[in-house]
Amino acid sequence: xxxxxxxxxxxxxxxxxxxxxxxxxxxxxxxxxxxxxxxxxxxxxxxxxxxxxxxxxxxxxxxxxxxxxxxxxxxxxxxxxxxxxxxxxxxxxxxxxxxxxxxxxxxxxxxxxxxxxxxxxxxxxxxxxxxxxxxxxxxxxxxxxxxxxxxxxxxxxxxxxxxxxxxxxxxxxxxxxxxxxxxxxxxxxxxxxxxxxxxxxxxxxxxxxxxxxxxxxxxxxxxxxxxxxxxxxxxxxxxxxxxxxxxxxxxxxxx
Numbered sequence: 351x352x353x354x355x356x357x358x359x360x361x362x363x364x365x366x367x368x369x370x371x372x373x374x375x376x377x378x379x380x381x382x383x384x385x386x387x388x389x390x391x392x393x394x395x396x397x398x399x400x401x402x403x404x405x406x407x408x409x410x411x412x413x414x415x416x417x418x419x420x421x422x423x424x425x426x427x428x429x430x431x432x433x434x435x436x437x438x439x440x441x442x443x444x445x446x447x448x449x450x451x452x453x454x455x456x457x458x459x460x461x462x463x464x465x466x467x468x469x470x471x472x473x474x475x476x477x478x479x480x481x482x483x484x485x486x487x488x489x490x491x492x493x494x495x496x497x498x499x500x501x502x503x504x505x506x507x508x509x510x511x512x513x514x515x516x517x518x519x520x521x522x523x524x525x526x527x528x529x530x531x532x533x534x535x536x537x538x539x540x541x542x543x544x545x546x547x548x549x550x551x552x553x554x555x556x557x558x559x560x561x562x563x564x565x566x567x568x569x570x571x572x573x574x575x576x577x578x579x580x581x582x583x584x585x586x587x588x589x590x591x592x593x594x595x596x597x598x599x600x601x602x603x604x605x
Contacts, residue, residue: 356381357573357592358599360527361439361479361507361553364407365393366560374404376566382406382573383599387439387479387507389414391426394434408477408603410436413462415443415455415481424458431462432469438479439507442489460492467497474604476502479527486511490518499523503602507553508532509541516541520549525602527553530572533579543583551602552576552595 364386367373377384383406388394394411401407411434413427431437440462442455463478470476478498482489486509493499499522506519507527519526526549532538542550554572557564581591 356596357552357570357577358383358385358595359554359569359573360385360505360525360551360599360602361387361529362556362569363387363389364401364409365397366557366562367565368561368563370397371400371404373565374401374407377569378404378406380566380570382566382570384408384569385410385436385438385477385479388412389439390417391430394430408436410434410438410477410479412437412439412479413458414439415441415451415459416448418451418455418458420454421457421461423454424461427462428465431465434476435471435474436477436479437462437466437502438477438505439481440478441481441507442483442485442492443481444484444488456488456492459489460496463492463496463498467501470498470501472501477602478502478504479507480504481507482509482511486515486519490515490522490524493522493524505551505602508555510535510537516545520546525549525551525598527551528576528580529553529555530575530579531555533576533583539579539583542580547584547594548598548601550580550594551598552580 364370385408387410411430466476505525505527509526554569577588577591581588
């Protein structure tokens with residue numbers, strides 16, 4: 351992140367824009383930097399080269415739990431993990447509509463986290479952006495058991511677990527990326543208020559659909575609203591929260 355950067359989106363789906371390269375350059379012009387997660391290894395590989403020269407983009411290799419059907423689905427991601435620093439979106443989803451893949455999700459997530467722990471560089475640890483829907487406890491169990499909580503930098507995206515799980519994650523050193531949807535709930539705003547400042551990041555999780563024609567302005571606006579809501583929750587100025595998010599993103603990425 352450069353000194354002129356206004357905001358950092360810690361979880362967005364850049365590959366879902368109609369023209370990801372144009373969207374990345376539009377974001378750069380507006381001082382916006384992105385941790386761009388992917389939902390499959392193929393998506394990551396398809397954008398790895400086109401986005402390689404976009405200095406404001408950190409592209410993550412992922413396998414979203416919604417795309418997991420069987421344990422072997424992890425293989426393609428495992429093959430690229432040794433050579434990448436940013437990993438996501440990965441995780442677990444125990445919502446009823448994904449119950450049929452739960453066993454495969456657990457095996458896949460375990461394999462990914464173990465590989466990340468084994469291949470993370472102590473000088474520049476891997477950064478993991480993690481999905482945990484109705485599964486915070488299982489996610490934290492896996493991060494702890496595999497050593498990835500200790501050896502990687504884990505970011506819980508749109509966290510909605512219990513207060514007990516929140517503090518367990520914080521003790522493990524997890525960061526939390528907060529966006530408008532998380533902050534729309536009373537629980538989300540309370541978490542934004544009570545979490546240690548150094549664990550907070552901003553996210554959008556945008557766009558919501560593939561082929562979106564929205565641009566950086568549509569990403570920047572919800573980030574600005576996130577700054578405003580977090581500032582109100584913590585009783586500080588928006589400028590303080592903006593600076594906090596920027597400092598935390600720099601620390602996450604070692605820049």
